Every structure is written in C-alpha cells, then in structure tokens.
Amino acid sequence: MFSNYLKIALRNLKKYKGFTLINITGLAVGIACFIVLSLFILDELGYDSFNKNADRIYRVYVHSVVNGIETSNSKTAAPTGETLLRDFPEVENYTRIGYFEHYKFRKGDQVFRESGIYTADSSYFQIFSLPLLYGDANTALLKPNSLVMTETLAKKYFGDENPLGKMIQIEGRDAFQVTGVMRNYPDKSHFSCDGLLSSSTYPITQSHYWLDLWYTTYILLREGTEPRELEEKMQKTVLDNVGPQAEALLGIRLEQFYAAGNSYGFYLQPLTSIHLRSQRDYQIDLNTEWGDIKTSDIVYVWFFSAVAFFILLIAVINFINLATARSENRAKEVGIRKTVGSSQFKLVGQFIIESVLMCAIAVFIALVLVELVLPWFNTLIGKKLDLQFFNNLATIPVLILFTLVVGLLAGGYPAFYLAAVQPGQILKASTGRGSGKSALRSALVIIQFTISIALIIGTIVIKKQVNYIQNKDLGFKKDFLLSINNAGVLGPRMEEFKQQLEGNPGIISLTNGSRMFESGIPGNGYLYDKKSGTDPVSFQYLDVDYDFLKTFQIELRDGRFFSRDFSTDTNAVVINEAGVKDCHATDPVGKELTKIGERGSQTFTIIGVVKDFNYESLHREVRPLAFHLCHPRQPASILTVRVASQNLPATIKYIEETWNRFIQTEGCYYTFLEQNLANMYIAEQKTGIVTTVFSILAIFIACLGLFGLAAFVIEKRFKEIGIRKILGASPLSLLGMLAQDFAKWILLANVIAWPCAWYVMNKWLQNFAYRTETSWWIFILATGLVLIIAMLTIGYQTMRAVRTNPVDSLHYE
Amino acid sequence: MIKLVDVEKYYANKFIKTWVLRNINLTIHEGDFVSIMGPSGAGKSTLLHIIGMLDDMSGGEYYFMDEPVHKLNEKKRTAFHQQYIGFVFQAYHLIDELTVYENLETPLLYKKVKTAERKSMIADMLDRFNIVAKKDLFPNQLSGGQQQLVAVARALIINPKIILADEPTGNLNSKQGLEIMEMLKQLNKEGTTIIQVTHDENKAAFGNRIIHLADGYVEKEEQHG
Incomplete structure (x- = not known):
C-alpha cells in the first residue's frame, strides 16, 4: 500500500511541476529561514550554562535610588563576598573579578601590552567550571603575582611547551609566575579574558571599604536555597556595614538617607540571566559592566523567534492553500479510491504521507541552502553559527521530527478536507467546476500578507532609527x-x-x-x-x-x-x-x-x-x-x-x-x-540587516504562494474570461476584475498589520532615549510596496489569461 | 438482497428544499439485472449512488444483505465496498496516475490481499479481458473502450456480489458499448447482481427488470423474461 501511495505522490509531483516547484521552493526557503533563525536564537540562549552549578551561581549587584535617580551597578564592594559567606550559611562559596591595569609582558627582547588580564580570587575555579590544562585549580590563584593564562595567551609566550612554574617579566613591576593554563573561555560565557591574576597581588582587594564598587562578586548558594529570602536577609548586612561608612562620608545617618526617599541595597542576579536580561530585567547600567562582557537583549530573542515562526507559517500556508486549491483535481481520485474500498482514515494517511514526503524534500533543500548561506550570514551578524549534523546527537532526530511536524501541519488540513469528499458528488459525469474561491483560503492569504506588511513596517522603522542614530547631532562634531x-x-x-x-x-x-x-x-x-x-x-x-x-x-x-x-x-x-x-x-x-x-x-x-x-x-x-x-x-x-x-x-x-x-x-x-x-549600535544594525533579509524572504514566499493561487483561480475562471471577452470586456476591465479579490485581501491585511506593527515598533523604540517617530508614511509605503509586488505577481498570470483567444477557452468544455 | 423503504433525498439550500428522490420503495434480489431509466435529472445516478453507499440519503431505510445501511458507520460501508460492490462509471474513473496493472491492484491492496495471491488475481483478470499487453500503460494512453474494459475488470477483481454501473456505455461507440453489455449479461448469468443506469432503451433491455424514474419518483416497473 505504502509503495502505491509513494508512486502516486511522486507521479503527482512530476505531473504538476509548477505546483510542485512553488510548493517545495516556498517551503524550502521558509524552512531554511526557520533553521537559520533557530540557530541564531539557540546561540543566544544557554549562556553560562556550561558551568556545572550554573543554577546556583548568582552575581551580586547594587541597586540604589539616590535623589530620585535609580541605578543598578553590576559591581560590588570588596568585602561583599567575604561578608555574605561569613554571615549566611546558605552561601557556599564566593569569588570576585577585578581589573587594575594593562601590563607590559616581556618575551625575549619584545614587549607586548596585555590589556585583558583581570584579577580573580583563588576560589574562582571552584565556582566556574573552567578546566585547567596545567596547574592545580584550587591553589593556582592563591599567592600574589600568580597568573593563570588562557590557552591562547600561553601559546603566545610559550608556544607548545608547558609553562607551569615559568616566570613572565613585567615592565615596571614584579614578575608573574604562571601557575596554570586554562582552556579558552567558551563562546557562551558572558565574561572572558586572556588571563587571571591572583587577587592577592593587590592588597587593596582585601579592603573593608564598602562604598567603592570595583569588583563583580559571584556567590554559589547551597542546594535548595531560595535566593529571594537570602536577598531580604542580606539587606540588614548592608545596613550594618555600609551604614557607618556612609555616615562618615555624607555626614548623615543612613536612616535619614532612607527617610529622604533614597534606597541602597545588594541584590542577586542569576548567572544565566546576565547575557540576555541584565539591562531589561535588572536595569544593570551597561556602563558598570566590564569592557569585555557579552550582553544582548532577550527582546531580540523574542523578536527573531517571532520572525522565524511567521516565515514558517507563511510557507506552511502556501502549502495548505495550494493543496486545497488543487483538491478538485485530486477529488476524483478520492472518489474512486472510496468506491474501491478505501476508508477515510487511509486516505488521510495517504495525503499526509504525500505532504511529509514533500516536506522531507523541502527540508533537504533547506539544509543545503542553510549550509550555503550560513558563512555569509555569519559575517553579517558576527557570529559563529554552525549546523552540527554529526557532532550533536540531537540534530538528526530533531530534523526528522521537524519534518513530520511541518508535514502534518501543512498536510493535515488538506488531507482531512480531501478525504471527507463525498464520492457520489464528484463522480457524477458532469461536475461543475468551482469558482476557486474559499473562505479559508482567503483568510490564510490575509494572514500571510498581514505578516509580510508588518515585517516591512518593522524593517523600515528599524532602518529609520539606525539612520537617525547615525545622523543625530550629538552636540559635538564627530567627523575627522x-x-x-x-x-x-x-x-x-x-x-x-x-x-x-x-x-x-x-x-x-x-x-x-x-x-x-x-x-x-x-x-x-x-x-x-x-x-x-x-x-x-x-x-x-x-x-x-x-x-x-x-x-x-x-x-x-x-x-x-x-x-x-x-x-x-x-x-x-x-x-x-x-x-x-x-x-x-x-x-x-x-x-x-x-x-x-x-x-x-x-x-x-x-x-x-x-x-x-x-x-x-x-x-x-x-x-x-x-x-x-x-x-x-x-x-x-x-x-x-x-x-x-x-x-x-x-x-x-x-x-x-x-x-x-x-x-x-x-x-x-x-x-x-x-x-x-x-x-555602540551594532545590535541595532544587525537587527536591521537581519530583518531586511528575512522580510524580503517572507514576501518572496508569500508571493510565490500568491503566484500559484492566482494561476489556480484564473484556470478556474478561464471559461468565464472567455465569455466575458466575447461579450466585449476590455482587457483592462478583466484585469481589474481578476485583481480585485487579491487587492481586497491585501487591504484587509493592512487593517490587521498596521496596529500590530505600530504597537511592537513603538515598544522597540522605547529602548532609545533618542528616537525617530513611526510616521504615517511608513505604513503607506509598506502597503504600497506589498500591493505593487502582489499585483506584479498576479499580473503575469492575469495577462496570460486575458490575452488568450476566447475560442480556446470555450472549446475546452 | 437490497431493500429500499421510503427512501428520499433532497438538497437543502437556505430555505428551499430541492427534491431529488422521493418515496422510493424497491427490492432487488440476488441475480437480478436491473436497468434504471428516466430522463435527465430524474435522480437515476443519485439512486445508484445511494445504493452504492457513495451518497447519503435524507430519509428512509436501506437494507443491504439485511444490514441497515442507514445506521451503519463509515467503516462498515468501506468494508462493503471492499467485499461486495463493484462500480463501473460512464467516465471510467480510473486513477490517472496509476498504470492499468496498478489500477487493478488498488482494490486488492485495500482488501489486504497477500502479494502472491494478488499477482495471480491480476494476471487472471488481465488474461480474461485480453489486456495483458496494456498492463503498464496509463489510462490516458488507452482508448475509451479499453479504459472501460479496465474499469469493469477493476470492478470484478474483488469478485463482487453486485455491480453498479452508471451509464457504462455512455462514452463508447456502439460496437464497444455492445461488447460491454454482453459482458455484463454474461456476468449476470454467472450469478452477479447488476444494476445499471441508462437512458438507452436497447441497453436497458439487457436487464430483466426496468425501473422508470421521473422527477424523483418511481414511475413504473417492467419485468422481462
């Protein structure tokens, strides 16, 4: 039976080459977009989760409201970690990162300036899971002037030999001893550097002063600790320690300071939230982060997830539309199969197998496309995305599952639609040909164009904002x-x-x-x-x-x-x-x-x-x-x-x-x-480029579907066109008549797309203190653009029908 | 074998009911060769489709081999199609994408006949209809008469108790038409019940009963031989 289905499926694909081409191209491009965006999103997620205890590591940050100005500082005072460890049994361990200066490393007679050396407490490797290639993780950062190098830095100074115990001469200060070599930081680490120097190198790291916020402090909580409860308890510690010192400085008691509407507290931020949520959820001032930090915004993850989903949706809708539109051709087969003893269930199965087969072909083409396009996309967005077929066990099962799911989504409705056909109706000798209209099909096309228009509006707004930023008068002359x-x-x-x-x-x-x-x-x-x-x-x-x-x-x-x-x-x-x-x-x-x-x-x-x-x-x-x-x-x-x-x-x-x-x-x-x-605006620029590319693709896929659908509708109305021509209709009026439905759909799509796009883009613009407006012409432009593209798409089909000799179309019947 | 009691069929369109069949009472026995006649739009095809369980009725009772079809579910009807009923249509209705051989194979696949048995059944049928040479051709590579021959072969391959034929000769020239009618007559003699729809008196005369339909009612019935 299965081979019978397969045969029919393949012969149908061959017979209706145009439909097949449109369907598979649209689906393949859609799936390729989906895969590329998924890789992009996956790359943003899961930062710092390489740490064994990632879910128990928190960064301490300082939140204050002073004189009505609210700030969150990613850095804390020197004694913070030590005090929390001493006062709270829930805290298992802590470590701090600090930064002091550049160092001039001597190698033979050459001197190199190294600016990527940070200081860390000796507990650093107990908290972060960064394996040492050489050296003892527990003791490497104990003694002053002990340096743990990354692989890359070690290679620069020592080549392939084991540098453990070797000295590095530093211009103008004591030499460092190499006490460890660590693997380079994983790409998905919010923090990375070239080397870690023992905190004890600088006595000031042992200071008990609470008002200088110079270090990032990470604490490891014991299993089962509720961070919110600890946060609350921590506030008294702050008051006890910061209070007297602030009083000495400001000349007023901390209670008075609070009474004036100010606040000052130490809080906890989960390690895994640092990359995507620091600014958005914790309002951490980016200015207080280390220069090498990698931060992004969860908003972009949402945004690109939505784009990925919508593009796939457009492609799936094409599939559904073309499949149901074609159903009249397949209805006869359904009728016959039912009369010779097929159950409805088996027919559904048959059509789903067909759509899964098509989807599998599309996925295969999509994978080829992704492989071709990824290097280019990577240079565009500055990432190292990579489709891991064989070094990740999950990839192939996920792709198979994806194929099945998309196949079911795309083929499910047409399958039931077709299989429910009453054979008696179809098999009558003279079946009236339908008008090719269907409410569902109209609704789906409207959805496609809503998405396309919204994406175009988004693209234009982002471009406009990036432009605005580039050309804004900053208050000084920035050229030359x-x-x-x-x-x-x-x-x-x-x-x-x-x-x-x-x-x-x-x-x-x-x-x-x-x-x-x-x-x-x-x-x-x-x-x-x-x-x-x-x-x-x-x-x-x-x-x-x-x-x-x-x-x-x-x-x-x-x-x-x-x-x-x-x-x-x-x-x-x-x-x-x-x-x-x-x-x-x-x-x-x-x-x-x-x-x-x-x-x-x-x-x-x-x-x-x-x-x-x-x-x-x-x-x-x-x-x-x-x-x-x-x-x-x-x-x-x-x-x-x-x-x-x-x-x-x-x-x-x-x-x-x-x-x-x-x-x-x-x-x-x-x-x-x-x-x-x-x-400073790389994120926005990248977003701009990525949305442009994907909007164009979304419209391409939607128009591909429109092209197929127009061909279908016009085929259905071939006879009508012939009769109208004989009755004296001008080509232009026919063109108008045929374009009417499509134009109606697109205009309706606008009604939905405009408010949605307006809302989302205004939300995005809130990220900027200085921003452009979502002007009315953007909406008109987007609409016009889509309308023109769509009309050109169907125009070809329409003209072909209008130019045909009426006798040909009538002779047909 | 078939018993229709007060069967009716209409299409409800907003507020207007369009009647197609009304008040049909009919009994068909095993071994009958029934011809249904009547002018265009009399409801002949609809009646045949209802008998063939290809269309639902709007009211009445229908017993097929003493089973109440009007109460049966889709699954059971499918089973009847697989075992007892063969169809022949005016427009042949072969699956265009399948070869002659594969068209004949399809009902057997649904009936879950084993491969070896299936092959011999198809071979027998190809032999019997003298179309062995055509087995790898697609329907559009055959003449109308040849296509109808394949369609009859496909109807017969499950060894049905009853064949329902909807204007089986309507698209054929008279020589081809006659051949098909002779074949049906022969099948009837061998014990297969046949119901055919036709508006050709000569073709109708092949049957032993002729039922005349007009405007959805049974107008009269003639008995032959």
Missing part, C-alpha cells in the same frame, strides 16, 4: 576625529608627544581625556553648594585637559572652560546642562560642587557649563557630567585628535611615525571616532 586608544602608554611623555603633533598643519587640535561613549565612564555622588546632605546628585565624570572643548567642538553655555591662564583650575569643575538641571541650580557658575570620596570629600568651584552632548549611547538620556582638569587613569586614557580633512593619509602617517619614535614596544592603536560610535 581620531582616537589613539592606547595613549596611556605614553605616560609622562604625553605632553611632549602632544607638542610634537600640534606642530603638524594637518592636526587642528588634540586632547587627552578619559574614555567616553562605550562602557567604563566612572560615576560618583556630588553635592551642590553644600558639603553634606541626603541628596547627592549622581554625576559621571571625565578627566580632561585644556583642549577638550576645542577638539570636540562642544558649545559652552555659561562661564568658561579650563584655561592655562588660571593656575587654580585644578580645583575647578565644569558641568553639563543635565548636571545643572539635576542640581536644581539657577546660577551655578562660581558655586561649589563637592565630590564625595573615601579619602575625604573634595570641593571644586564650578567655572563653566557646557551644552549637553551625547557622551554615552543614545539608548539613554544625557546624564549629569562633570569635567575635572587632571590626567586620566592610564588604562582609560585616550588621545583624541582633530585632523584636517585634507592630506589625511599624510597626517596619519605623521602621527604613526611620531608615535614610533616615542614608543617602540607597541604600535599606535588608533580608530576613527565615528567607527567607535557606530560600534
């Missing part, structure tokens, strides 16, 4: 700015280097300041016009030199910027307009601003106000910013050079040559600032 990112290595020779560059006519201005734009802008509490109080204002602060304003071309609003003419300017501060607003200051110039600090607060005189400029990503509003005239910390120091637009290559060559005279150990690592800015 060059960032020398490793300027910190110049150290004391910075001024000399700057003078050398200033002599070149191609260089307009340059400034040495601390890092901006991406993460790592430090923040602090400041008091305006008083030395103690419950209402400190949270400012980010930058260490800059005299030429900052000139180089970035930022407008001054009030007072003046730092000047070489005033020797007192090291005690001065310049703030931005947002700072003025948050301090509720009316005439800030000349007033005092006090920076609250561990070793006593420092008071500065405000000498000027600059216009707000976007020194962080456009995801957030401009926050209060304070400028101090001082040398930035070495690792954060960036030399920004404004170059003339003429002779750019010569200028760059000059900078590099000068650099090489100053620094022999490493090259000048420079980037154009515009590129740095663009890097």
Whole structure:
C-alpha cells in the first residue's frame, strides 16, 4: 500500500511541476529561514550554562535610588563576598573579578601590552567550571603575582611547551609566575579574558571599604536555597556595614538617607540571566559592566523567534492553500479510491504521507541552502553559527521530527478536507467546476500578507532609527576625529608627544581625556553648594585637559572652560546642562560642587557649563557630567585628535611615525571616532540587516504562494474570461476584475498589520532615549510596496489569461 | 438482497428544499439485472449512488444483505465496498496516475490481499479481458473502450456480489458499448447482481427488470423474461 501511495505522490509531483516547484521552493526557503533563525536564537540562549552549578551561581549587584535617580551597578564592594559567606550559611562559596591595569609582558627582547588580564580570587575555579590544562585549580590563584593564562595567551609566550612554574617579566613591576593554563573561555560565557591574576597581588582587594564598587562578586548558594529570602536577609548586612561608612562620608545617618526617599541595597542576579536580561530585567547600567562582557537583549530573542515562526507559517500556508486549491483535481481520485474500498482514515494517511514526503524534500533543500548561506550570514551578524549534523546527537532526530511536524501541519488540513469528499458528488459525469474561491483560503492569504506588511513596517522603522542614530547631532562634531586608544602608554611623555603633533598643519587640535561613549565612564555622588546632605546628585565624570572643548567642538553655555591662564583650575569643575538641571541650580557658575570620596570629600568651584552632548549611547538620556582638569587613569586614557580633512593619509602617517619614535614596544592603536560610535549600535544594525533579509524572504514566499493561487483561480475562471471577452470586456476591465479579490485581501491585511506593527515598533523604540517617530508614511509605503509586488505577481498570470483567444477557452468544455 | 423503504433525498439550500428522490420503495434480489431509466435529472445516478453507499440519503431505510445501511458507520460501508460492490462509471474513473496493472491492484491492496495471491488475481483478470499487453500503460494512453474494459475488470477483481454501473456505455461507440453489455449479461448469468443506469432503451433491455424514474419518483416497473 505504502509503495502505491509513494508512486502516486511522486507521479503527482512530476505531473504538476509548477505546483510542485512553488510548493517545495516556498517551503524550502521558509524552512531554511526557520533553521537559520533557530540557530541564531539557540546561540543566544544557554549562556553560562556550561558551568556545572550554573543554577546556583548568582552575581551580586547594587541597586540604589539616590535623589530620585535609580541605578543598578553590576559591581560590588570588596568585602561583599567575604561578608555574605561569613554571615549566611546558605552561601557556599564566593569569588570576585577585578581589573587594575594593562601590563607590559616581556618575551625575549619584545614587549607586548596585555590589556585583558583581570584579577580573580583563588576560589574562582571552584565556582566556574573552567578546566585547567596545567596547574592545580584550587591553589593556582592563591599567592600574589600568580597568573593563570588562557590557552591562547600561553601559546603566545610559550608556544607548545608547558609553562607551569615559568616566570613572565613585567615592565615596571614584579614578575608573574604562571601557575596554570586554562582552556579558552567558551563562546557562551558572558565574561572572558586572556588571563587571571591572583587577587592577592593587590592588597587593596582585601579592603573593608564598602562604598567603592570595583569588583563583580559571584556567590554559589547551597542546594535548595531560595535566593529571594537570602536577598531580604542580606539587606540588614548592608545596613550594618555600609551604614557607618556612609555616615562618615555624607555626614548623615543612613536612616535619614532612607527617610529622604533614597534606597541602597545588594541584590542577586542569576548567572544565566546576565547575557540576555541584565539591562531589561535588572536595569544593570551597561556602563558598570566590564569592557569585555557579552550582553544582548532577550527582546531580540523574542523578536527573531517571532520572525522565524511567521516565515514558517507563511510557507506552511502556501502549502495548505495550494493543496486545497488543487483538491478538485485530486477529488476524483478520492472518489474512486472510496468506491474501491478505501476508508477515510487511509486516505488521510495517504495525503499526509504525500505532504511529509514533500516536506522531507523541502527540508533537504533547506539544509543545503542553510549550509550555503550560513558563512555569509555569519559575517553579517558576527557570529559563529554552525549546523552540527554529526557532532550533536540531537540534530538528526530533531530534523526528522521537524519534518513530520511541518508535514502534518501543512498536510493535515488538506488531507482531512480531501478525504471527507463525498464520492457520489464528484463522480457524477458532469461536475461543475468551482469558482476557486474559499473562505479559508482567503483568510490564510490575509494572514500571510498581514505578516509580510508588518515585517516591512518593522524593517523600515528599524532602518529609520539606525539612520537617525547615525545622523543625530550629538552636540559635538564627530567627523575627522581620531582616537589613539592606547595613549596611556605614553605616560609622562604625553605632553611632549602632544607638542610634537600640534606642530603638524594637518592636526587642528588634540586632547587627552578619559574614555567616553562605550562602557567604563566612572560615576560618583556630588553635592551642590553644600558639603553634606541626603541628596547627592549622581554625576559621571571625565578627566580632561585644556583642549577638550576645542577638539570636540562642544558649545559652552555659561562661564568658561579650563584655561592655562588660571593656575587654580585644578580645583575647578565644569558641568553639563543635565548636571545643572539635576542640581536644581539657577546660577551655578562660581558655586561649589563637592565630590564625595573615601579619602575625604573634595570641593571644586564650578567655572563653566557646557551644552549637553551625547557622551554615552543614545539608548539613554544625557546624564549629569562633570569635567575635572587632571590626567586620566592610564588604562582609560585616550588621545583624541582633530585632523584636517585634507592630506589625511599624510597626517596619519605623521602621527604613526611620531608615535614610533616615542614608543617602540607597541604600535599606535588608533580608530576613527565615528567607527567607535557606530560600534555602540551594532545590535541595532544587525537587527536591521537581519530583518531586511528575512522580510524580503517572507514576501518572496508569500508571493510565490500568491503566484500559484492566482494561476489556480484564473484556470478556474478561464471559461468565464472567455465569455466575458466575447461579450466585449476590455482587457483592462478583466484585469481589474481578476485583481480585485487579491487587492481586497491585501487591504484587509493592512487593517490587521498596521496596529500590530505600530504597537511592537513603538515598544522597540522605547529602548532609545533618542528616537525617530513611526510616521504615517511608513505604513503607506509598506502597503504600497506589498500591493505593487502582489499585483506584479498576479499580473503575469492575469495577462496570460486575458490575452488568450476566447475560442480556446470555450472549446475546452 | 437490497431493500429500499421510503427512501428520499433532497438538497437543502437556505430555505428551499430541492427534491431529488422521493418515496422510493424497491427490492432487488440476488441475480437480478436491473436497468434504471428516466430522463435527465430524474435522480437515476443519485439512486445508484445511494445504493452504492457513495451518497447519503435524507430519509428512509436501506437494507443491504439485511444490514441497515442507514445506521451503519463509515467503516462498515468501506468494508462493503471492499467485499461486495463493484462500480463501473460512464467516465471510467480510473486513477490517472496509476498504470492499468496498478489500477487493478488498488482494490486488492485495500482488501489486504497477500502479494502472491494478488499477482495471480491480476494476471487472471488481465488474461480474461485480453489486456495483458496494456498492463503498464496509463489510462490516458488507452482508448475509451479499453479504459472501460479496465474499469469493469477493476470492478470484478474483488469478485463482487453486485455491480453498479452508471451509464457504462455512455462514452463508447456502439460496437464497444455492445461488447460491454454482453459482458455484463454474461456476468449476470454467472450469478452477479447488476444494476445499471441508462437512458438507452436497447441497453436497458439487457436487464430483466426496468425501473422508470421521473422527477424523483418511481414511475413504473417492467419485468422481462
């Protein structure tokens, strides 16, 4: 029996080549999209789950509301882990990650700057499941100056030999001893680095000061611990420890601080939530994360899941539509089979086998497509997606299951529809040919076009927002700015280097300041016009030199910027307009601003106000910013050079040559600032590209279905067209008549797609503090686009029918 | 063998009932050769389809070999199709995608006949109808008469108790038509019950009973031989 079904199926596929081609192409493209997006989504999920105890590891973060400003900091105070371990039996272990500086590693007569070395407590490998290739995981990070290298770093300095116990000479400080080599971090780790140095290398890591948030603290809870309960109990610990120190600093009791509407607490974030939910669910300030952290947003996972599902749905709908449309051709066979003794059940089986067979062919083609397209898609989105056929046992069973499920989904309805046919009706000698209309088919086409239109609207909105970001006036002139990112290595020779560059006519201005734009802008509490109080204002602060304003071309609003003419300017501060607003200051110039600090607060005189400029990503509003005239910390120091637009290559060559005279150990690592800015929106850009690609594919699949359906409907109305022509209908009126139904469907689809797309895209835009609008023309454009594409699709079929000699179509009957 | 009591059939279209068959009372015995006659639209084909359980009736009772068909489920009807009833249609109704051989094989597959037995049954049938040479051809490669021959062969292959033929010669030329009628006559002599629908007096005369239908009613019945 089965071979009989198979034979029929294959002969039918061959006989109706057009339908087969459309069906299988649509399904294959749809499935390929689904697989690629699934790989993308799977890659985003399951971060950090490689850790054996992933479900028991939590990161401690600090949540505070100060003066109405809410912040969550991913970093905690040095004594946090130790205190929690001591006070709470639920806490089994803890470890901290810290970062201090770049190191210059010596290898023979070469020196390399290593910026990816973090410090970790000796318990690090007890919490995270990162196997050591050499060395003892329990003791590797105990002694000061002990270094655990990743495989890659070890290879760089020691080649293939075992480096255990070897010394690495570090310029300007004690040598490190290699006490372990670890495997490189898995791709799915939120944190990764090149090497871990023992925390004990820096005595300050043993500090008992609670107000500097410098370390990420991870704790391992005992089995069965309820993290929410522990969180609640932790708050008293915070009060007991932070309280006295805050009191000494702010001059007020913590209770008073709370009474003023402020709050300050330590909370727990599950390890596995860090990659996708840090910002969305825990409002962690990205600025407080380590520079190498990999974070994304669960929203993109949802978004792409929806796209994957909808594209597959479009393809499945094509299948259902074409199958039911064709059912009249198959109905005769159903009738005959019933008269010779087939049960309805067997017929359903037969048609489902057919659809599963087709689906299997489509899946096979889809897999080939995926293999072809993945390298290209990977470069597009910067990932390493890979379809693992043989090194993952689940892949093949999942694909088979997928084939069955899609086959059932696509073939199920047509199968029952067909098998329910009453043979008596069909087998009568003269069967009237139907009009080819079906309510279900119309509804399904409307669904397809709803999805397509919504996807197009989404694509346009994302493009518009990305465009907006790229062209928004940031408050400074961003072109022709060059960032020398490793300027910190110049150290004391910075001024000399700057003078050398200033002599070149191609260089307009340059400034040495601390890092901006991406993460790592430090923040602090400041008091305006008083030395103690419950209402400190949270400012980010930058260490800059005299030429900052000139180089970035930022407008001054009030007072003046730092000047070489005033020797007192090291005690001065310049703030931005947002700072003025948050301090509720009316005439800030000349007033005092006090920076609250561990070793006593420092008071500065405000000498000027600059216009707000976007020194962080456009995801957030401009926050209060304070400028101090001082040398930035070495690792954060960036030399920004404004170059003339003429002779750019010569200028760059000059900078590099000068650099090489100053620094022999490493090259000048420079980037154009515009590129740095663009890097902040990579996620949006990728989303833009991915949605564009998949919207186009979605429309392609939907139109493929429309093409088939149009062919079918027109075939059904062939005779009618012939009669109308004889009666004198013009080709144009026939065209109108035939296009009418399709146009109606598409217009109806708009009614559904518009509000849905509007809602979702506005939600997405909420992610940006600065955003474009979902203008009305986007909707019109999307509709127009789909309408035109659809009309072109059916136009071909229609014209073919309209041009046919009426005699041919009537002769048929 | 077949007993129809007050069988009626109508199509309900919104508020209007369109009657196709009314008040049909009919008994057909084993070995009968019944011809159903009547003008276009009299309900001949519908009656045949109801007898063949291809169509539902709107009211009345129908006993097939003493089983109440009007109360039977789909499964049981399927079983009747597999064992007792063979169909021949005016438009032959062979499965276009299957060869002659495969068309003959299909009812046996549904009846779950073993492979070896199936092969010999098909071979016998091909022999008997003299179409061995055509066994690998598709229906559209055959003439009308040849297709109808295959259709009759397919109806007979399950060795049915009754053959229902809906204008079996309607699409054939007179020579071919006559051959098919002779064949049915021969089958009837061998004991198969036959019901045919026709509007050709000559063809109707092959039967021993002629039932005349008009506007859904049995108008009259003639008995022959």
